Amino acid sequence: MATIRKRGTKWQVQIRRQGFPTISRSFLKKGDAAEWARHWEAKADRNELPANAKVLDSISLGQLVERYRDEVVVTKRGAEDETVVLNAFLRDPLCKKKLSALSxxxxxxxxxxxxxxxxxxxxxxxxxxLSNMFNIAKREWGIPLGKNPLSDLRMAVQDNRRDRRLREHELDRLIKVSRKTRNPLVLPFLFALETAMRRGEILAMRWEHVDLSHRFVIILESKNGRSRIIPLTPKAVSLLRVVPQRDNVPFVFPLAANALRLSWDRLTSRAGINDLHFHDLRHEAISRFFELGLTVPEVASISGHRDVRMLMRYAHADASRLANKLEQALA
Known part of the structure; x- marks a missing residue:
């Protein structure tokens, strides 16, 4: 709030805003004082006042990260993975620095x-x-930060998106290895190939949302926050029929994300397969859907993509199949 008062022959302006230091200046004309006051009040409304060094001196980057982790991250769907990232960052010496000295x-x-x-x-x-953390700290927690220090950070990110698909005999080798284990919970990878579901969606799937008679599963909340109904192929249904249903266990695949990750690593290692991520199975499934002749809207309804451009990033048709299709069309 701006206060304008006359002191002797000059007009003094003071700008006060909670959490920020007081700003003052004197003018010979009242009109100049009022104009200056409007300028700084507008800055105050946009949270552009100079930061209060005393407040920022009392908070370290690590303390801010811990508060964000404990108050914000725990409410997110991806809390487990994000917590791991933040805990690793907290071990960095940068977290000891005070916010007043951070740049x-x-x-x-x-x-x-x-x-x-x-x-x-x-x-x-x-x-x-971390960038989101700075924005929340400034807008919601009342911490008088200046500009988000990450907003001007240059990140030359190369386009290294993956286009990995299953190669010849890799699926057979994975199935052969999986049959040697007594644990039926290695089946999620085959289920992912049939449905194009994400790892988190598969692990969150509950029996109450599975309808084997009508061959579909309901995903109440996906990565983009929207629900969808995924049709089940006959093979997907047969896979679910061999998964045991346990009392008081609502999840179809009662595995932690890390447990599935380790199981997948062991499976690919025993099969002698390198550079194949679990998420590549979603890529493979979507590409297969297109090769089967499904339209873009049909594939999008299964995969959950709202942006066609993002969907097409996943679609990589097999070159040999395309060659055969062209040969038949030109014959």
Missing amino acids: TADFATYRDRRLTSISARTLARQLAP
Whole structure:
């Protein structure tokens, strides 16, 4: 709030806003004082006042990260993975720095150090929660931060999107290895191939949302926050029929995300398959849907994509099948 008062021959203006230091200036003319006051009040409304060093001196980056982790991250669907990322970041010396001394240059140094061991795309994903944290701290927690120090950080992320599909005999090798284990919970990878469901969606699937007689499963909440109904192929139905239903266990595949990740790593290792991620199965399934002749809207209704451009990033038809199709069309 601005206060204008006459002191001697001059007009003094004071700008006061909770959480920010008082700003004052004197003018010979009242009109100039009023104009200056309007300028700074507008800045105050946009949270652009200079930060209060005393408040920022009392909070370290690590303390801010811990509050964000404990108050915000726990409410997210991906809380487990994001917590792991933030806990790892908390071990970095940068977290000891006070907010008053934190700058984009500090994160630039951190970026350059981290890029020696991880890709730019991975680092960008890890920094995304921190950027959101600064915005929430400023807008909702009343912490008088200046500009988000990550907003000007340059991240030269290369387009390294994956187009990995199953190669010849890889599926047979995975199935052969999986049959040697007594644990039927290795079946999620086959189910992913039939449905194009994400790992998190498969692990969150409950028996009460599965209708085997009508061959569909309901996903109440997906990555984009929307529900959808996924049709089940005959093979998907047969896979679910061999999964045991346990009393008081509502989940179809009662596995933790990390347990499934480790199971997948063991499975691919025993099958002698390299560079095949569980998420690549979603890529494979979507590409197969297109090869079967499903339209873009039909595939999108199964995969849950709302942006056709994102959907087409997953669609990579097998070159040999396309060649055969062209040969038949030109015959």
